[in-house]
Amino acid sequence: MILRRVGALSLAKLMCAIYAVLGLVVGGIAAGFSLMGAAMGSASGTGGEALLGALFGVGAVILLPLLYGVFGFIGGVIGGSLYNLFAGIVGGVEVELIER
Numbered sequence: 001m002i003l004r005r006v007g008a009l010s011l012a013k014l015m016c017a018i019y020a021v022l023g024l025v026v027g028g029i030a031a032g033f034s035l036m037g038a039a040m041g042s043a044s045g046t047g048g049e050a051l052l053g054a055l056f057g058v059g060a061v062i063l064l065p066l067l068y069g070v071f072g073f074i075g076g077v078i079g080g081s082l083y084n085l086f087a088g089i090v091g092g093v094e095v096e097l098i099e100r
Contacts, residue, residue, distance in 0.1 A: 004092040008080030012073045019072025020065045027064035031057035 034057035041053060087093070 001095050001097060002092040003095050004087050006080045006083050006087075008077050008084065011080040012076030015076030015079070016069045016073035019075075020069035022072075023065035023068025024061070026068070027061040030060040030064065033057075034060065 034053045038053035038057065
């Protein structure tokens with residue numbers, strides 16, 4: 001079997017979901033580091049910077065999944081469209097499927 005065409009919007013939705021989950025993981029890691037820095041900052045007596053670090057951490061958990069999802073969607077549309085273009089020129093990807 002040869003894969004000659006990919007649904008660009010279908011690929012974009014899948015990539016959006018994958019990248020949104022990845023953004024949640026990266027946002028959680030960034031939030032952890034930023035909250036650790038906020039705790040160290042408050043222990044040293046500089047409260048203003050500690051609050052800013054805590055807000056960055058919370059913002060990372062909200063903002064990064066959204067950004068990663070949007071960029072994943074855009075990348076999926078572009079990637080699917082480019083695949084369709086080049087598969088029409090040079091052929092497609094040969095795929096071997098088995099039945100269970």
